[in-house]
Structure formats: C-alpha cells, structure tokens
Amino acid sequence: MTPNWLTPDLLNLLLQGLLLTVVLTAVTAALALILGVAAGTMRISGNRFAAGLAVLHVETHRNLPALVLMIIWAFALPNLFPAELRRSIFFDNAFLNWLNSWSGLSLPYYTLAAGVALVLNTSAYLAELFRAGVGAIPQQHVDAARTLGASRLKLFWTVLLPQGLRTSFPAISTRLIHHLKNTALAAFVATPEFFHSAQTAITRTFLALEFLMLAAIVYLLLAFAFSGLLRWVEKQWLVAGG
C-alpha cells in the first residue's frame, strides 16, 4: 500500500508532526478568535484607552510578517537574559518540564513561542474582521435592544457578538485557513510540526520531491477538512441557532 520510500519509522515521524500541526492549529486558532473578538470589541467600546490599546495591537501585529514575530519570540527573547537565567526561564523549569513529559516535545519553549506569535498575528486580522462585522449590524437591532433596557453587557452577548460573528464569519474562515498554513512557519523555529518532520525525512533519505509533494497533498487535505469544519460550525451555530 505505502510506497517503499515511506518506511514505518518515517511514517511515524510524519504522523507525530501531523498531530502537532493539528493540535497547534486548533489551540492557536481558538485563542486567536477569542483575542481577536476581544480586541475588536475594545476598539468599538468607546473607552479611549482600551481602543488605543487595541489599535496598537492590531497595527503592530498586522504589519509585521508572522515569521519575524516568531523569531523575536522564539530566538531573540531568550537572548535578552544572561545564560543562567535564560536556562531557568525558558528551557528548564517545572512548567516546561511538565509540558515536556506530557507532550513529548524536547524543547517546548519554541513551540510555545511559535504559538504565541501565531495567536498575536492572526488575532490582529480577526479583530479587524470582527469590527467590520459588527459595523454591518442594522442600527435598528441595537436601538431595539437599548429601548428594551438591555445593559451594555447584555447588548454585547445577545446582539453584537452573535450577529457580528455571523456577518464576518466567511472572512474569518478564510483567515483561519491562512492561519493553518502559517503554522508551517513554526518549523523554522524548531517546532517539530508536520513540515519540520517532512524536512527531517528529506535529510534522512534525500528524496526531496517525494516528501514535499506528500506534504503538499497533506496540507491541501487539511485545508479542505478545516474549511469543511468551519462551514459546519457556521451552519450549526451561527445560522440555525440565531
């Protein structure tokens, strides 16, 4: 069934990478969605300090390439500290050792840093999309809620959040699929995700074209599956439930 260049140990390596890609995508996409909605809401909250903070976040992380962000978090930040301190903060402490034994990642800090960079980058885009979605809500809905005496919090939970998400969800889905592809950048900062495993397999076998085409097909399938999942979420929770 499997071609002879795909030996069992290489297949195992690739599957481990695939698992990390899926987990990394799921966790960072969920966090980015929460942070993005929060930043988008802060921007329209009317509080000048909160709005300024949100603008700063959005403009910084939208205008920096995701790869630069990752390198700053993963490689540059630990170098700020002297060697002893660096070791205990970033590579050898109770939390990271627990993460290591639990997930099997040999250097969990790099994966965490890549995740943080991904969340910051994507949430900046999502904040703008959510804000545009809220902007498209008919004014009458907001007025009606106010007339009925809804508090600001109630207005947010019952009108702004569900309707804002519903109108902006197609655009959010596109961005999240882009986010899935961006997780491959984490390979550059020593995160053993799928693309990294494919590269490791190439250095062991020198079969570049085979493994890269295999990786391309897997990413295409992942993207199709993810977009199917997002369409299902949209139909299930945002259209029918509204």
Add this chain to the structure above:
Amino acid sequence: MNDHISFLIEKLPALLFGFSGQRPGGLFLSLILAVLAVAAGFCLAVPVSGAERSRWRPLRWCAVAYVEFFRGIPLILLLVLVHQGVGGVRFGLNWSPRTSAMVALALYSSAYQAEILRAGLAAVPQELVESARLMGSRPRQVYFLVKLRYAIRVMLPAFTGQAISLFKDTSVVVVIGVAEVMTVARMALGADVTNAPYWVTMYSFVGILYFALAFTLSRLSQRWERRSRPSDLVHSYFSY
C-alpha cells in the same frame, strides 16, 4: 544601549542593500522580489482567471486545480518544493535560491490574483459588455478594454492588499537563503555567542523596517482608494 546602536549602524548598509559583493540584497531585494512576483503573478493570473471562466470543462478544472494547489499549501513549503524538489539537481535545473524564490513567489501570488480577478470579472455589469459589443468591438477588445479594465479597477483594494501581504511574505524566503533582509539579519548575527545580546535589537529593527514599509503602503493605498471609488466607475466610463 550605545553598543546596540553602533551594532545596528554598522550593519545598516547590509540590511538595506545587502552585503557588498552580493548586491542587490537586504530590504531592497525584498522589495524587488515582491514587485517582480506581483507583476509576474498578474501575467499568470490573467490566463488562469480566463480559464476558470471557460466553457470547456477540462480547462476550467485545470485552472481551479492550479488555484487551489498554490493557495492551499504553505508558502514555506512551496519555496522548498520549488528550490529542492523541482529546481534542484534532479531535473538538471540547479536554480539559484534567488531564481527559485522568484518562481515560487510568482506562482503563489498568481493564484491569489487569479481569484481576485475572477471575482472582478464576475462583477462587470452586463450592460457595459453589451454596449461595447453594440459599438462593434471585437471579443478581444471587449475583454481587454472593458472587462479586464473594469475588473482591475473594481478590485484595486484587493490587489494592493495582496501586494502588501506578499511583501511581508517575502520574509519566508530565508528558508532557502536568498540574501534579502531576513537572511542578512541572520548572517549578520551569525553563530557568534558574543552577538547574543543583539538578537532582540536586530530582529526588532528588521520588524520596524517591515512595519514602516507595510504600514506606509497600506495607508497610501487607502487614501488612493478613497479618491477613486468604484461607485464612480461606470460614470467615468461614460465621461471619457
């Protein structure tokens, strides 16, 4: 603090224009790569978007497969695929990193631009096409002078957004070692342990360079779009 600034000043010419002997490089090369890739990508996107709207099914499927493939895989993978897989020694091509980066970025950009063009072409008002036909234009004239021009103008915000996004994406070519600004930053820091304190300074500065260009470009394009709104478009066609 002072040593950080003098370190940056020492590396600044290389960051902007590349190491001497490898010019053009640095940020300048990033810009060249982005501009050339967008231009080449557009030239590819015109036939692909045409094929996507073709009446002949196999051609349409090929175009859809092209767009889905290049849009569906990560750019970092496409770069390595072009450099090691296709442009490597196996097919006797042996492309330089710079050539591979150009090819990969152009293919990547073309898929996105083809999607934008397709949406733009679908938005062309039928009466515009019909009146052009009534005036006796040939099909080719209708396509290039009416449909394509309308599509480009109506989708201009999407095109500029894509171009700015591609400029930021050129940072990824560091994986195949093109001498653009990320690679220069990496080489300037090197494996020297004494350079460790400068890592944050260096990459923050590279970030500032990207930010300055991307932010300025997006603000300029926003101002430009406000001046030429698509709602004026039909009017402008009749007031030539």
